[in-house]
Every structure is written in C-alpha cells, then in structure tokens.
Amino acid sequence: MIPMVEVLPRVDVLPPGEAYDYDYFRTRVDERLVASSIALRVYRMPFLAVPAGGSRRGGYFPVDGPAAALAVRDALEPYNGFPALRARWLPAPVNSFATEWGDPPPDYWTNADERLAFYGLTGLGALPPLTPLSPVTCGSAAASWTGEEGPIVSVRARPRGRASCVGTLPVDPPLTRTIA
Template identity: 40%
Template sequence: MSTATASRARPHARLLPPRDAFDYDYFRERLAVPSLADAGVAVALFRIPVLAVPVGSGRRGGYASFEQLVHAVEARALLSTVPGFPNLRIRWSPYRDTRHTVEWGEPGLPWWESDEVFGSFYGYSDSAIAAFVRDHSQTPSSKFSEPCSPTAQSHLTSPNVSLRT
C-alpha cells in the first residue's frame, strides 16, 4: 500500500437534520404529507447531503442508491438508528453501471408500473404526480420513465451518491 493511499482519509457517512439536505424543498413541495420531509434525515456522503424520507401517512417505501457498496452499507447502518425506516435492506447490483440500493418499507414495485402508481407508493401528492406525468410525456425511447428529482439528476455531476426518496 502506498503512503498516499494510507494517508487519504476515507469519507464517512453521517446523518444531519432533514433541512440540511439539498433536495429538502423539492421533496417537501411534492409529498402528499409535507411533514414527512421534516421527519426524515439528510444522509451525508462527501459534500452533498440528500434527504431520506421515512414511511408513514400513505408513503409505503423509499430507497437510496449508491455507486459504492460500502456507502450503501454505511447508509443502511445509519438509517437503522432512525424511526420510520423499517425493513431496511440492500439490493446489491452485480453490474458496474448500476447502483446499489438501500430500500425501506414495503418491497419496491415492479418496473412496469405506471408513474402514477410509483408516485402514490412513494407518497407524492396527486398534483405532484399529475405535474410529473404531464411534464414527462412518454415517447418510444422513454416508455418506462422514472420520477426524477434534483437528487437523481445530481449523479450526473457527482457520481458517488444519489437518492430517490
């Protein structure tokens, strides 16, 4: 092991207040029960804390995705200490171009479900779901689109962590 490798500090995941998450306002504005955002936590890896929203009040599940398996393991351990994140599990991806996922709550939905069904499962308001569907029209190349938040988009500029809550 080289000296440079040995002396480099490894980033540690930590929990912060939910309002510290850079996507807090985005989710609070779209959840059917906005106070769920306040019951969540910001998961901080590197420099960008992202919001993890607990289950409850119609919200049946959530997930966070991570490029590195070690980060998913750290995030799962941290979320296990917070109420509202039941049935925590890691879905390991064997593919290099696919992220590892920490899920909580009910098992995730099949990929073929509609955006409306996904939105309801994740506790979004009817108006947020309708706006998403309206703004993300289906085309042959995007027939199976996913909800997209600032967090999901952030992986394009910061490939280490993204979170879909």
C-alpha cells in the same frame, strides 16, 4: 494473497433542511414525513432520506456501491420510520446500489403514477408554462437569468473564454439578465 477489504464510507446525519433535495420533497411528500426525515451526506452533498408512513409505502437512497449502501443502512437503523432496511442493487429508477426501507417495490411499474403513489409523491402538476420561448446564447462572460422566484439559469465561461450554453428560456414571467 492479501484479502481485499472495503471500508465503509463516513455518513453524516444532518437536519432535513440541509439536504439539497429538501425543497423537492417538501412540496411533494406529506409534511409530517418531511419533518421527520433525515439528511444524509455520504460524500460531499447531503440528500434526504424520507421515512415510510401514511401513503408512502417505502423509500430508497441511491449510492455508488455496496459499501456506501451498507453505511447508509447502518446510519438509518436507529431512526423511526425506516423499517426493513436493506442494501441492494436497484435496477430502476436509478440503476445503482441503494438502501431501501419499507415495503419492497414491485419488480416492474405498470405506469409512472403507480411508482409515484408507492413513494407517496404528490403535487407534480404545478410546472410553469414552457411557452413562449426566447432564444438564449451565452457569450464568454458569466451570465445568469433571474425570474420572479429566483435564478433560472446560470452560466460560467469555460477556459479560453468559451461558454457552453445555447438554449431557450421562458419569457413569462419576464426575466432579468445579469452579466458579470
């Protein structure tokens, strides 16, 4: 019998601004922690690893398997702010393997605020109003709707000219529709 060997995937370390979720963390976590964070690309897309410190007691980086969790752990090891690195199965909030650092999270959260506080997340109350709503039906062409702060929805036609979008969008602020 030939022994099975799992090869650790390649992990690229990039500047924080390269991460797809950089803006999410930039508006919700202490700016000093975001400045010392690291973007990690395990497969195609880089995501942010934000160090522990201040009000942020720990962090995690979800991945698809134990080999990737070990590779992320090894990539974070030389950097400050990632104490007690460990690769493990993470049943919540994402139900996957992950690399964790900092204090271990509790087995159960009593409420969402407790979880947000543990990870040092703030500024979640600034969501745009959802009313009034305007119906949107996507035709066969590619279309996008743009608000004051950039794209809101983008739709591409499926093969054979069918689009898959039927939904609603806020009408305040006014939207500009572009059809390609």
